[in-house]
Amino acid sequence: DQQVKQNSPSLSVQEGRISILNCDYTNSMFDYFLWYKKYPAEGPTFLISISSIKDKNEDGRFTVFLNKSAKHLSLHIVPSQPGDSAVYFCAAKGAQKLVFGQGTRLTINP
C-alpha cells in the first residue's frame, strides 16, 4: 500500500528549461509535504516544504505546488542547472511520521 507515489522513475531536461517533478498521495490526513534531493553516497537533503493550508511555496529557483483536491504536489525548478541532477524524493507527513515516495531521477542535459 503505497501512500506516496512518484510515477516517473526518471526525467531528463535541458539546462535552462523548467523541470517539473510530480507526486501523488492517497492519505487525506497528511498535513505537511516536503521535497528532498539526494546525490549518490549522500543522505537526502531537504529542499522545500509546504503546509496543507497553502497551495504554493517558493524558495529561489524552487516552487512547490499543492493541489489538495487532487492529492497531488509538484516541484518546479527553473531554470534547471547541471547541479540539479539528482534523485528527488517527495515526502508526506501524517501522525508525526514521514512517508516517502520512491524517487525520481532528474538528469539535466547541457
Add this chain to the structure above:
Amino acid sequence: DAGVIQSPRHEVTEMGQEVTLRCKPISGHNSLFWYRQTMMRGLELLIYFNNNVPIDDSGMPEDRFSAKMPNASFSTLKIQPSEPRDSAVYFCASSWDLSNQPQHFGDGTRLSIL
C-alpha cells in the same frame, strides 16, 4: 554547522554477527529517526525518538533489531544476529521536534551482510 553524523559509513560483516550503527543528531534537535533504504521498499521509517524516548517502533522489522538513545547526542541501531536480507543503507535523521519541521539526514551507513 555540523550535520547529522553517522558511523561507520560502510560495514561488511558475516551473517550471524552483531552490527551496531551509530548516530549523532544535530545539536539542539529533540527528535531522531532511523530509516532503512532498499531497492524494493525505498526509504522506510524504522523507529523514532522524542526527547530520548522511543515513540514508535512499529517499523522495526523483527526482534533482531533494537535501537537506543541514551542521551540527546547519541543513538544506536543494533542488529543481532544479522542476516543477508538486512543489507541496505541505514539513515539517521533529526529535527527540532515532532511538529511540521524538516528532518535533516546523515549520509547513511551502507551495510552488507555476507
